[in-house]
Amino acid sequence: MNDIELRHAETDDDLRACFAVMRELRPNLQNDADFLQRIARMRGESYQLLAAWQAGKPIALAGYRHQENLIHGRFLYVDDLIVTEKSRSSRWGARLLDEMEAIARNTACQRLVLDTGLANALAQRFYFRWGLLTSAIRFGKPLAEGS
Secondary structure, three states: OOOEEEEEOOOHHHHHHHHHHHHHHOOOOOOHHHHHHHHHHHHOOOOEEEEEEEOOEEEEEEEEEEEEEOOOEEEEEEEEEEEOHHHOOOOHHHHHHHHHHHHHHHOOOOEEEEOOOOOOHHHHHHHHHHOOOOOOOOOOOOOOOOO
């Protein structure tokens, strides 16, 4: 693990390198151009993508943003958390969550918040072990085809 660095994907080339990893989590992404366009729009809402890089290639990603609302106050929301299938069980999910917590604390956030699917039992078990607790059920309604 010593040859792996954590750093944000800042450039378009960095983001293109992250596309295949993100697609493991978000198979609905059409292509790297679609991915870059979405990231560009999300950056307007403070989205950042932190990656674990090994030999210049990303093996794990955490997409996050700072938000504030009346429920949580200021909080860090983790949009995306993925470790490549090949790199799972190497503690990179925990390492990224540790970094998310440090970022949240350093930016005066009161909470770290993320969502996961109800059917994703493996992720839920991981999050419980990491100390995250269930605090809500999210409801949604698709408003466009394919949503």
